[in-house]
Amino acid sequence: MDSFAYRHHKLHAEDFPLERMAQEIGTPFYCYSTETLIRHHSVFCEAFTDRDFLLCYAVKANTNQAVIKTLADQGAGADVVSEGELRRALKAGIPADKIVYSGVAKTKREMAYALEKGIFQFNVESEPELYQLNDVASRLGKVAAIAFRINPDVDAKTHAKIATGRAENKFGVPLKRARAIYADAAKLPGIRVQGVDLHIGSQLTDLAPFEQAFHIAGKLVEDLRRDGHDITVLDLGGGLGIPYDQTETAPPLPHLYGQMAQRIVGHLGCKIICEPGRLLVGNAGILVSEVIYVKKGEDRNFLIIDAAMNDLIRPSLYEAYHEIVALEETGANPVTYDIVGPVCETGDTFAQGRTLPELATGDLVAIRSAGAYGAVMASTYNTRRLIPEVLVKGDSYAVIRPRPDYEDIIGLDVLPDWLD
Known part of the structure; x- marks a missing residue:
């Protein structure tokens, strides 16, 4: 049981609409209840x-x-x-x-x-x-x-x-x-x-x-x-x-x-x-991500989202199942997708053959049950920034780990004297 539910066809974390949170923070991000x-x-x-x-x-x-x-x-x-x-x-x-x-x-x-x-x-x-x-x-x-x-x-x-x-x-x-x-x-x-x-x-x-x-x-x-x-x-x-x-x-x-x-x-x-x-x-957290592209392949549809295996590695590492839902219940016709991320690995796949309402660029999805072994196992592979973590209480939220700047990541590297 968790506190992520639809109200007026919009997915909420407790009393806060996740669509609004995405607009204010930017995607992708983790949200905990x-x-x-x-x-x-x-x-x-x-x-x-x-x-x-x-x-x-x-x-x-x-x-x-x-x-x-x-x-x-x-x-x-x-x-x-x-x-x-x-x-x-x-x-x-x-x-x-x-x-x-x-x-x-x-x-x-x-x-x-x-x-x-x-x-x-x-x-x-x-x-x-x-x-x-x-x-x-x-x-x-x-x-x-x-x-x-x-x-x-x-x-x-x-x-x-x-x-x-x-x-x-x-x-x-x-x-x-x-x-x-x-x-x-x-x-x-x-x-x-x-x-x-x-x-x-x-x-x-x-x-x-x-x-x-x-x-x-x-x-x-x-x-x-x-x-x-x-x-x-x-x-x-x-x-x-x-x-x-x-x-x-x-x-x-x-x-x-x-x-x-x-x-x-x-x-x-x-x-x-x-x-x-x-x-x-585990069930106290979700990962919210935005659809970047919908790509039609030879025999399947790819839903390419802005979250990746470096943000949530469980599907790639353990072949783990996570339920994936649209943030808005639209009543659109169902479409079967392979849901993938932008990392240059075939293993950067969250799910295959999942049926969701038809989605387009800019739509939002939530990967459920992501509160355990999600952010804690994340990396900056492909020099991707770690994603924010957010904690909700009632109708309020706080960013409990901000998204770092690129310089925060690249700046950790130190050049030896002979390369200065």
Whole structure:
């Protein structure tokens, strides 16, 4: 559910007409809904009512300060995977003791920064990381609270590029080695073992893989407690999917996910952490673009828009589906288009064989469900400027990242002395 709807045949973001926004800002641009962000946070937290629960927003999904701040004001913590994301979370007002640090390649510098800030937990993904974290913490006179990310070898049944819980994936420590690794960690002076962590993938549309992984995690907690470890935290990761294609069966709702999780691991009495990202921000954002040309090919019509793969790479990178709609309901005859951008790549294609009302140069379209892994993965390929991000609240909006000038991009290059 989101807050983008037609009123008098014009698509609005909450109470603001997107056509007017396009006239004032210029296209293309991303637009996010405050109302949707808050609703999604609330719905997920309600799935764990009366539990010791912490929602840690997966910052990588959308790193804009205004988005993080909106969720922070609702009480969200953060799941980060780099020093930069940690700095963004802290600057947006998320307390350090509500931040977990994931990622397979934390550096000594990143570890030291996180330790100095006093984060809640490191999710450790390998034995070399464990020993390096112990060395850094001991040198600083700190103790790092940790959970090991366990690789349960569970098929998440999602896209291969975003599956993270199989044995062949780079993430986590092998389940078979877990008890031995925990035993080693308990002997280290700079380490305090407190939890178990897992994350099996992104955009899961079925609860069955979660259920399988949570059973494994729950049994491991019980085994570790019998081994003498004080396991008080269970980090279930994120990954619950969102509806991109309205014609397909929607993923399970958060309350069903919460009921399942509590049925399987609730008896353990652990503090439960979940790390949703896409679920909070995906359907809270759209990308608005203008039609530049309508081109008739040999056997198809091309709708060429001013947004490109460098603005939204998901269709090119993941073969991802995004619903695309006209900003105005005109009643025009339907036409089937391939919707493409201006970048010099055949992969610069948003959709093929989509039926829309007949469109012309200057008309506007919206690419829906673009709030996650959209602007955050954008680049300046073809020396195209990054596009603005906008946050709507009611009948008002604010530009929360402006469109840079060309000199802002080209000026980052530095000529060596011999070329001056």
